[in-house]
Amino acid sequence: MDYKNLFGHATDNTASKREKALSLIEDALRDLGASVMLVASQNGEALLFAGDEEPRQMGLLAALGAAGLSALQEVIMTAFSGVEGEEEQLMTLEVSDGLIVLLSSPPVMFLAVFRDKSRLGLARLLLKRLVSKCDWDALLPNEADHVSLEEKQLQHLLEGLWEN
Amino acid sequence: MRIRWATKDLLIKIVYYGPPLAGKTTNLQKLQELIPSSRRSDLVSLDTEGDRTLFFDLMEVSLGKIGGLTPRVSVYTVPGQPRYKRVREVVLRGADGIVFVADSAADRLRENLAIWYEMLNYMKAMRLCDSPVLLQMNKQDLPNSLRPSQMQGLFKRPGKEVPSIAAEAFQGKGVKETFSQILSLVVSGGRKS
Numbered sequence A: 001m002d003y004k005n006l007f008g009h010a011t012d013n014t015a016s017k018r019e020k021a022l023s024l025i026e027d028a029l030r031d032l033g034a035s036v037m038l039v040a041s042q043n044g045e046a047l048l049f050a051g052d053e054e055p056r057q058m059g060l061l062a063a064l065g066a067a068g069l070s071a072l073q074e075v076i077m078t079a080f081s082g083v084e085g086e087e088e089q090l091m092t093l094e095v096s097d098g099l100i101v102l103l104s105s106p107p108v109m110f111l112a113v114f115r116d117k118s119r120l121g122l123a124r125l126l127l128k129r130l131v132s133k134c135d136w137d138a139l140l141p142n143e144a145d146h147v148s149l150e151e152k153q154l155q156h157l158l159e160g161l162w163e164n
Numbered sequence B: 001m002r003i004r005w006a007t008k009d010l011l012i013k014i015v016y017y018g019p020p021l022a023g024k025t026t027n028l029q030k031l032q033e034l035i036p037s038s039r040r041s042d043l044v045s046l047d048t049e050g051d052r053t054l055f056f057d058l059m060e061v062s063l064g065k066i067g068g069l070t071p072r073v074s075v076y077t078v079p080g081q082p083r084y085k086r087v088r089e090v091v092l093r094g095a096d097g098i099v100f101v102a103d104s105a106a107d108r109l110r111e112n113l114a115i116w117y118e119m120l121n122y123m124k125a126m127r128l129c130d131s132p133v134l135l136q137m138n139k140q141d142l143p144n145s146l147r148p149s150q151m152q153g154l155f156k157r158p159g160k161e162v163p164s165i166a167a168e169a170f171q172g173k174g175v176k177e178t179f180s181q182i183l184s185l186v187v188s189g190g191r192k193s
C-alpha cells in the first residue's frame, strides 16, 4: 500500500501512527474475512476498507452508500448517533448473505460486514480491540482550518461554474 | 471547511434543511441542471415514497482549483418528516453552511417554524452556531404565499442576522443565487448578510 501517497503531508511520527492504525484494521479485516470494514468519526468522516482496494476516505453517508449499505443507513446512523455521553453500543444486523457488526464508541464507530455467521464472537472481539487499540484519530484527522478561501477567489470560481 | 489531505480537497459541507415538500430536492435537481456534469457528481437521491426525501440527497460540486487545493462542496438535503429527526441530526453534523428552505404557503408557517427551531437546537448542541444560515423563501408563486417582507422577521436566530432569498425553485428562480450566497457566507465567515 502506498502510504506516502495517501498521507504525503504527514510528519514521520503521525505517518507511523497512521500506518499502525491502518494495519490494525487491515489485520482485523483479514482475520474476519470481512468484505467491508469501516471506521467513522462523529464529525461524519469515514474511512472505507472494501476487499483489497485502497482505503478510501469520504463522508460517512457516502461511505455507507459505497459499501452497499444505503438501505440500512437509518439504522446505522441511529445506532451511531446514540445518546450523548453513552458508552459503547454493539449492534448486530443479519442480512441475507452475512452479518453486519457495528461497535459504536462515541466519537468513533467501527463496522464490519462478513459472510461467515459463526465468526460473530470473533467479530465482536476484533472490534472491541480496534476501539481500544486503534489510533483512529490518526486516520481521520480533523485538520484545523489553516486554509481559507478568499471571497474574491470564490466569486471567481463560482463565475466559472455554471452552464453558460 | 476542512482539508482531505489524501486528495488535497478543500471540503465544504452545505445542508439544505426544512420541512417536507418545501423544495429541497428541487433545489438540488435544478443545481444539477445548472452545473455541467464535469463539475459535479450525479445527484444521489434515496427517495422511496413518491417525491419525498427519505434519508437524504447528496451531490458533490467541484469548484475548480485554487492554490493547489480543489474546493469541493458536498450538498445534502435532509428528510423533513418528523420521524426522521435523528437522520436530520446526523446529516447536519459538521455543516459549514445551511440553507433553510421554507415553504412560503401561509398554512405551512407553523410547520416551518417548528423545524426551524429544531435546527437551531441541533446547531447549538453541535456547536454550529457560527455556521451561516440562509433562509430561502420558496414557492413564492403560490397564491397563498406569504410575501418575503412578512416572512423575514419570523425566522430569528439569537444574535445573528438571517439573510434571505425569495425563490421559485421548480422554475429555477433563486436556486443559483441561493447556492452562491450560502458559499459566500461560508467563506466570509458569515460576516456578510
Ligand SMILES: Nc1nc2c(ncn2[C@@H]2O[C@H](COP(=O)(O)OP(=O)(O)O)[C@@H](O)[C@H]2O)c(=O)[nH]1
Binding pocket: B018, B019, B020, B021, B022, B023, B024, B025, B026, B027, B051, B052, B053, B077, B080, B101, B138, B139, B140, B141, B142, B167, B168, B169, B170, B171
Ligand atoms: N408551486 C411550487 N412548487 C414547488 C416549488 N419548488 C418545488 N415545488 C414542488 O414541491 C414539491 C416538493 O418538492 P421537493 O423538492 O420534493 O421537496 P422536499 O421534500 O423539500 O425535498 C414538488 O412537487 C415540487 O415540484 C415552487 O417554487 N413552487
Ligand SMILES: [Mg+2]
Binding pocket: B024, B025, B026, B051, B052, B053, B054, B077
Ligand atoms: Mg426531498
